[in-house]
Amino acid sequence: MNKRGVSTVIATVLILLLTISAVGILIAFVIPFVKDNLEEGGKCSDVFGGLEIVVGEGKSCYSEEAGNKFSNVSVRRENIDIDGIYLVFENPGSESFEISESGSLPADVTIPADSDNLPSKGGGIRTYKFDNDEVYTEVGVGAMVDGKRCGNPVREELRICR
Numbered sequence: 001m002n003k004r005g006v007s008t009v010i011a012t013v014l015i016l017l018l019t020i021s022a023v024g025i026l027i028a029f030v031i032p033f034v035k036d037n038l039e040e041g042g043k044c045s046d047v048f049g050g051l052e053i054v055v056g057e058g059k060s061c062y063s064e065e066a067g068n069k070f071s072n073v074s075v076r077r078e079n080i081d082i083d084g085i086y087l088v089f090e091n092p093g094s095e096s097f098e099i100s101e102s103g104s105l106p107a108d109v110t111i112p113a114d115s116d117n118l119p120s121k122g123g124g125i126r127t128y129k130f131d132n133d134e135v136y137t138e139v140g141v142g143a144m145v146d147g148k149r150c151g152n153p154v155r156e157e158l159r160i161c162r
Contacts, residue, residue: 043145043146043150044143044145044150044151046080046081046145047080047081047082047143047145047150048150048152049078050077050078050079050080050082050143051075051076051077051078051080051085051141051142051143051154052075052076052078052154053073053074053075053076053139053141053154053155053156054074054075054076054125055074055156055159058072058161058162059072059074059125059127060072060073060074060139060156060158060159061158061159061160061161061162062135062136062137062158062159062160062161063135063160063161064135064160069131069132069133069134069135070129070130070131070132071089071129071130071132071135071136071137071139071158072127072128072129072130072158072161073087073089073127073128073130073139073141073156073158074125074126074127074128075119075125075126075127075128075141076119076123076124076125077118077119077120077121077122077123077124077125077126078122078123079121079122079123080121080143081121081145082118082143082144082145083100083101083144083145083146083147084098084099084100084101084103084117084118084143084144085098085099085118085141085142085143085144086098086099086141086142086144086149086153087099087109087128087130087139087140087141088139088140088141088142088153089130089136089138089139090136090137090138090139090140091136091137091138092134092136093134095108095130095132095134095136097109097130098144098149099117099118099128100117100118100144101116101117101118102117103117105117108130108131108132109128109129109130110128110129110131111126111127111128111129112127136158137157137158138155138156138157138158139155139156139158140153140154140155140156141153141154142154
């Protein structure tokens with residue numbers, strides 16, 4: 001029998017072509033995906049620590065009186081650029097709301113009349129009142145950048161309003 005195999009030179013060239021093709025695919029798909037996610041994460045890291053829940057003096061608290069159940073949360077905004085905030089009320093259950101500068105407020109959330117939806121940049125405080133049949137004892141607030149929620153909202157346990 002006259003058997004002929006693939007020479008080592010041709011096998012080496014084929015392995016190199018396969019490697020170059022794999023690297024090309026990685027460059028075309030994986031690198032843009034990672035770059036986009038890093039840019040998004042970078043924008044959120046710029047606002048990290050720029051929101052604070054203000055406690056004390058009846059600012060962030062809840063009331064469980066019959067016929068007058070509500071939860072208040074006061075949010076301070078440092079010198080950060082954001083599109084909006086999101087509020088997460090918890091215990092029992094969970095309710096989540098997004099609030100932007102120009103959008104309308106959710107039905108159960110109110111702010112003082114003639115107020116902007118968001119706290120003013122540079123230390124402004126805005127109090128949001130959530131009227132519902134539930135009493136929420138924990139709240140979280142996070143920033144929204146480019147219409148997306150940034151992770152790791154600031155969390156605080158609410159106390160009874162006095």
